[in-house]
Amino acid sequence: MAFKPLHDRVLVKRVESDEKTKGGLIIPDSAKEKPAEGEVVAVGDGARKDSGELIAPAVKAGDRVLFGKWSGTEVTLDGEELLIMKESDIMGIIG
Numbered sequence: 001m002a003f004k005p006l007h008d009r010v011l012v013k014r015v016e017s018d019e020k021t022k023g024g025l026i027i028p029d030s031a032k033e034k035p036a037e038g039e040v041v042a043v044g045d046g047a048r049k050d051s052g053e054l055i056a057p058a059v060k061a062g063d064r065v066l067f068g069k070w071s072g073t074e075v076t077l078d079g080e081e082l083l084i085m086k087e088s089d090i091m092g093i094i095g
Contacts, residue, residue, distance in 0.1 A: 003042060003077055004042055004044065005042055005043065005044040005084060006044050006045075007044050007045065007046070007047060007048075008044055008046055008047035008055075008057065008086055008087045008088070009044045009084055009085065009086055009087070010040055010042070010043050010044070010057070010059060010084070010085055010086070010087050010090065011040070011041040011042040011043075011082055011083070011084055012038040012039065012040055012041065012065065012067065012072065012082065012083045012084075012085060012090075013038055013039050013041050013080070013082050013083075014037070014038045014081070014082075014083065015037045015038050015039060015064070036066055036067055036068065036069050036071075037064065037065070037066055037067075037094070038064070038065060038067065038083065039062065039063070039064055039065075040059050040060065040061050040062060040063045040064075040065060041061060041082065042061055043057050043059060043060060043061060043087075044057065044087075045057075046087075047087070057087055058087065058093075059087060059090060059093060063093050064093065064094040065090045065091075065092065065093055065094065066090070066091045066092050066094060067083075067085060067089050067090050067091060068089055068091065071083070071085045071089035071090075072084055072085030072089060073085070
């Protein structure tokens with residue numbers, strides 16, 4: 001894929017959630033919530049301070065992250081559903 005986000009934006013692929021509950025019940029697709037967890041696919045160069053100095057992004061491609069439920073804009077690139085969001089919408093990196 002040849003897509004590079006601009007500025008402080010991040011391209012994220014959602015991680016699929018489990019199809020069963022802990023008790024073993026199967027969850028149908030219509031009842032599943034979209035996961036708020038994903039893998040960073042691409043990262044922009046970073047934000048700029050008022051002075052013009054570049055602020056390097058804290059995440060990198062391959063990081064597994066948590067983000068807000070309504071964060072980002074859904075896009076389809078090369079037949080794959082992805083999210084484009086600002087780095088500030090990411091709550092943290094899963095170690």
